Amino acid sequence: MNIYQKALEERKQQHLQRTLPLPPEGIDFYSNDYLGLAQSQSLSLAIEEECRNAPKLNGATGSRLLSGNSEYAEDVENDIAKFHNAESALIYASGYMANLGLISSLATKETTLICDELIHASLIDGVRLGHAKKVRFKHNDLDDFAEKLKKAEGQVIVLVESVYSMDGDICPIKELIALCNEHEAFLIIDEAHAFGIYGENGEGLVQSLKLEDEVFARIVTYGKASGIHGAAVAGPSWLKEYQVNFSRSMIFSTAPPNHHFSSIAAMYKHLPKCGADRNLLRENIEYFIRKRKASDGSWVDSKTHIQSLIVPGNKEVVELAEKLKEAEINALPIRKPSVAEGKERIRFCLHSYNTKEEIDLLFKTLN
Ligand SMILES: Cc1ncc(COP(=O)(O)O)c(C=O)c1O
Incomplete structure (x- = not known):
């Protein structure tokens, strides 16, 4: 038995084995x-219609930075930015890729990342790939958060989820914003489990509270309530430019194909209904x-x-x-x-x- 097979065997014995169930x-x-x-049949039909009207290209042919960009992709992103009342939006192949690229690119040596202890694995992996100092605070505990924030050095970035994926509870958004403002910290909120559900048109929890101008960046993912696949980062216009320059999961990967952008465009038109x-x-x-x-x-x-x-x-x-x-x-x-x-x-x-x-x-x- 090799070392990898042994690791598998250990997992089985600890009732921890993962499988791919149908x-x-x-x-x-x-x-x-x-x-x-x-x-949803009506979303399915709307996606088909959107695909029919999109420029015909089966694959993107390259990274967005090389041959894979298009006016179509940029139009869809501009519409997403408008929907989320943000200056810019950048689409990723998935929420995992968005968190990996966004967080690791911002996590420079001059940065401190302060993370709720229950953030999702995709955010944790982004933290791990970066070079920033890392601090965890107790889940949704504002006293612990304030203490960690006071001691943090350099540019501080705070990572939380609006609805936590495992506990289903909600982060104290207003209080986090107030503390971040005091310390000029950037607040990033993963809205994976809130997008589609909160807000008049499903914009997410932050926008339902009219707090989007107070939050540095939001990650919306499309594989949950909105029923498709992919993700976007909504934030200031310079953040999009920054990701195009430094976000490796976006730079070094073939862009999503047009049918991916079409399904996102159709989904955004469908959500208000x-x-x-x-x-x-x-x-x-x-x-x-x-x-x-x-x-x-x-x-x-x-x-x-x-x-x-x-x-x-x-x-x-x-x-x-x-x-x-x-x-x-x-x-x-x-x-x-x-x-x-x-x-x-x-x-x-x-x-x-x-x-x-x-x-x-x-x-x-x-x-
Ligand atoms: C909070 C959170 N962020 C990000 C992701 C990753 O999103 P995706 O499934 O689109 O890769 C998930 C997925 O489970 C999640 O729960």
Whole structure:
């Protein structure tokens, strides 16, 4: 057995083995398709129409910096910037690539990155690739944050998520902005789990609070509530220019093809029409929280579409997920090291298309 096979064997023994499952039958409490847009026939037709009208080119032929740029790509980005009330937007192939490129490029030796301890792996990897000093603060803890901020040197950049992907709770945006302003720190907010859901047209949590002018940059990702794939960084115009010069995940990669830009353009036109889906999701969140409060178990205090039941132990959490599966309920067991030891959990993602009966069945099976 070689060293890599041994590592695999260890994973299996610790109940940590990762696999590539095919979509299961049953009730969806696990996907990020919060508004059902990945399955939406009308979005699908709108994408087809947009593709038909886009310049014909199967592939981009090169990086955006070489042969891969186009007026079409720039028009789509200008529309995204307008939608997000930002000076500029830069599209990436995915949220992972956006975070990797943006954060690592800003993380110079003269920078200190102050990160919430629960930020997503894609932000962490961006931090790791950079050269900045790194400081973590306790999750959503403003006192700890203020203390770290006071001591930070050089240009300070703060990394948080508006809706946290594992706990489903929301960052204290206004307070973070006030503290960042005092110290001239740049606040970057990953809106992966908020884009599509908050705001009149699904703009995200920051814009729903009319705080976009107070935030340095936002990352919006398109693979979750908006049902497609890709991401963009919205921020000041110089930030786009900076990324074009320093963001390696963008510079050294073939640009997305036109059909990728088309699906993004169609999705942005479709999002304002999804008010009814956003309302259905909100109703399901309220119903779920009422049931959660009346039930046993150690739940994370979340008011969003991400709800987590803490079940300490990798083996225990997998067993509970299997019990749910027997009742045809699909919910993901999140194990160490994705979460801290003792914080293993079943993560329930709520959707506009979940029914009250499905939520009832879930709680009946858990209790
Ligand atoms: C908070 C957060 N940021 C970024 C990403 C990465 O986005 P993408 O899936 O588009 O690569 C994810 C994906 O799970 C996420 O949860």
